[in-house]
Amino acid sequence: MSLMFLRPSRRLPWIVTALLLLLGTGTAAYAFWAATTSSSNAAAAADTLSPGSRPAVTAANSGMTVSWAGGTTVNGRSATGYTVTRYSAATGGTGTAATGGCAGTVTTLACTEQAVPGGIWYYTVTPAIALWTGTESPRSSGTSNDASAPVATVSGISPAPNTAGWNNTSPVTVTITADDGTSGSGVASISYTVDGGGQQTVNAAVATVPVSGDGTHTVSYFATDKVGNAGSPQSQTVRIDTQAPAAPAFTTVPTYVTLATVSGVAISGTAEAGTTVSLVASDSAGHSVPATASASGTGAWSATFNLSSLNEGTVTFSATATDAASNVGAAKTATSTKDTVAPAAASAWSVPTYVNSATAASIRISGNAEAGATVAVSAMSPGSATAVTGTAAANGGSWSLNLDLRSLKDGTVTYTATVTDAAGNTSSAATASDTKDTTAPILSITAPMYASGSxxxxxxxxxxxxxxVTVRDSALNTVTTQVNPTGTSWSTTMDISSLRDGALTYTASAADAAGNTGTVTAGGTTTKDTTLPSVVDVTGQNGVGSTSNSLDKGDFVTIEFSEAMDPAKFCAGWSGAELSGTATIADGGNNDTISFTAGTCVVPAGNLYLGANYVGTTPAVFAANGNGNGGTPSILTLDATGKILTIKLGTYRSNSGNLSTPVTQGIPSYRTAAGPADMAGNALPAGVTTSGKTKTNF
Incomplete structure (x- = not known):
């Protein structure tokens, strides 16, 4: 140790002289000289400043509080101040002068440095007296400046939930791990609650939380570090479902799978809401087709199968429900029958040959088809607005139905039948036809006005x-005959001898091939007359302006019959109207004859005698073109009653026979010959002479 000496002052009661001796090794030592007396001849004694004590450090968020024991000299003098230094490592490195409340010379035994960067820090203190500084203290223990809360996370869930986030066992353990980072103060505890219950705290960096019971649970948690930083609450959802769903129910399963539906068979049902329904359709040979469906929020589900690969016959549908927790429920089954074979077409048709007015309202159609099938029949004819339809069940393989065809037009009726089996497969169409004819044949009849025996x-x-053809008399006696017409005309001669004389009624009816019947009654009245006609009177009369007792133009002779005569029997084709011709007077001695000629017609049949001698041996002719001056023809008429036949003389031809004058008048007569007949065809008896009732008045 080096020593420095000061000469004592004579004027001061004591003089203190300090000498700093710095040793290169070991603990630095400071030496002071101090007067031992207050006299002017004081003696000096040496003193040393001890090193600073190792400080204690505590952290409060970003602040660091440093405290230490006070330093003294060997002789008990207290340090007057301290400097504080911060290090980032326990040894080595360069220190940083503390800031804030620890900056400069600190005259207290504690200070706080604010806003210290995060990390683990080591502090020292160095004592000082006035201008003399002591030795730096040993570094404090490393203290974390922890400004951040620890992070807590769920590090595991056991058993692990499925992909949908569900567990199907209970309990479930949730492991929570907290980390305060490399610069943190360390995790002090983990706190958690389950479903909002009481808070539990685990004084560790790892906590295991048991969760049990079906349902959706919420685990809320956070961590607190050793300096009191508490993390924000986090949460973890734990879903537990240990109950298997109920077996699904089928609501729609087709009774049959047909050719039309086999590639898209629709199945529907209900199951626990949100479950996945696994379906399998299988046949008796072990072939199967899978499908899946999702049950909606209301539990409804549906699926579509293509069952083309399955055998014909019974198809079994099996359904199981799997909930979100992977619990699988019991299976439910339903069955259908696969029948994709179309039935044979309808056969052995029976339709009428004709549909007529009497049968159109109910036409019976029948045939054969697959037993148990349904036969749909439609009937249509050209020009009809819509077809007439009907259905029948093929019980035992045969079927029949009645159709009302009144709405169809007459013509060829085509019947189309399709057979649909119980599965709904439809056969090809089969057809048959007949003829609809509801129009009665148009019929006419013409009967004679008069008839006798036929x-x-x-x-x-x-x-x-x-x-x-039927003829009926007034007593309702009838005679009937049938006629097969040639083309569209017909005629027949009927024996009506068995009927009474008098009015007859003729009726004709005809049935066409379809069975329609037309009826017509002859117009007018036919009179049956079997009485022979006779001559009632013969007369001759003078014409207007003619000369008496001679034959002149305008004179006429009449024959009166007992009934109406047929004019055509006197002259073919004659109707009785005025007929122009030639009248000839032939010599007959005292009983000359008169006749009328018109072409080939000569009237009357027989001899008409005038009862006097009017001409010589040469006949006298009365006709037109007489004497080259035109003249007037003789006229033949049959009056409206058909009873009076009249020959009226025309102009006398002077170049014919000479006429006698005056003439002695006689009574005319008529001797009949074959030919004349009444309107009923009864002939005037031939060879009968009838005289007139009065003399001729010519």
Whole structure:
């Protein structure tokens, strides 16, 4: 140790002289000289300043509080101040002068440095007296300046939850690990609550939290370090479901899988909401088709299968539900029948040949089909608005139904039948046809106005029909005959001898091929007359402006019959209207004859006698073109009653026979010959002479 000496002052009661001796090794020592008396001849004694004591350090967030024991000299003198130094390591390195409350010379035994950077720090203190500084103290223990809270995390969940975050066993252990970092003060504790219950604290950096019971649980936790920094609360959700879901229920399973549906068979049902429904469709041979479905929030689920690969027959659907926790429930099954084979087309059709007006309201259709199938029939004819449809069940393989075809138009009716089996497979279409004819044949009948023992009836009708003709008298006696028309015309001569004379009614009916019947009654009234006609009177009369007792233009002769005569029997094709021709007077001695000629027609049949001698041997002719001056023809008429036949003389041809004048008048007569007949065809008896009732008045 080096010593420094000072000469004592004579004026001061004592003089203190200090001498600092710094040794190169060991603990630095400071020596002081101090007067031992207050006299002017004081003696000096040596003193030493001890090293600073090792400080104690505490952290408070970012602040560091340093405290130490006071330093003294060997002789008990106290240090008057201290300097504080901060190091980042326990040994070595360069110190940093403390800041804040620890900056400069600190005259107290403690100070606090604020806003210290994070880390582990080591502090020293160095005592000083006035200008003399002592030796630096040993470094303090490392103290963390921890400004950050520790971080707590869930480091494990046991057993580990599935991918959906669920556990299907209980309890579940949640492990929480906290870390305060390399510069932190260290984790003091971990605090947690389960489902908002009481807070639990574990004084360690790792905590295990047991969670039990089905349901969704929340573990809330945080960590606190050794300087009191508390982390923000975190939470971990723990889902536990140890209960398997109930077996799913089927709500829609088709009774049959058909050719039309086999590639998209829809199945639906219900299950626990949110579960996954695993489905398998299988046949009796062990083939299977899987599918999955998700149960909605209401529990509804649906799936679609392509069952083309499965065998025909029973298909079994199996469904199990798996919840979010992977619990698998019991299986539920349902069955369908796969039938993708279409039935054979309808066969052995039975349809009528014709549909007529009487049967159109209910036409019976029948046939054969697969037993148990349903047969759909539609009927359509050209021009109809819509088809007529119906269905029938093929019980035992046969079927029948009635269709109302009144809405269809007449013509060819085509029936189409499709067979649908119990599975819903439909056959190819089969057809049959017939003819709808609901129009009665149009029929006409013409009957004579008069008839006697037989009657010819004519008419028209639809080709192919059979005509039935009936004639009825006033006593309702009838005669009927059938006629097979040639084309559309028909005629028949009926024997009506069994009917009474008088009014007759003729009716014709015809049935066409379809069975429609038309009926018509002849117009007018036919009179049956079996009485022979006779001559009632023969007269001759003078015409207007003619000369008496001679034949002149305008004179006429009449024959009166007992009934209406048929004019055509006198002259073919004659209707009885005025007929122009030539009248000829032939010599007959005292009983000349008169006749009328018009072409080939000669009237009357027989001889009409005038009862007097009017001409010589040469006949006298009364006709037009007489004497080259035109003249007037003779006229033949049958009056409206058909009973009076009249020959009226025209202009006398002077170049014909000479006329006698005056003439002695006689009574005319008429001797009949074959030909004339009444309207019913009864012939006037031939060879009968009838005389007039009065003389001729020419």
């Amino acid at each position: 009657s010819k009836v004519t008419g028209t009708t639809e080709a192919g029909t059979v005509v039935s």
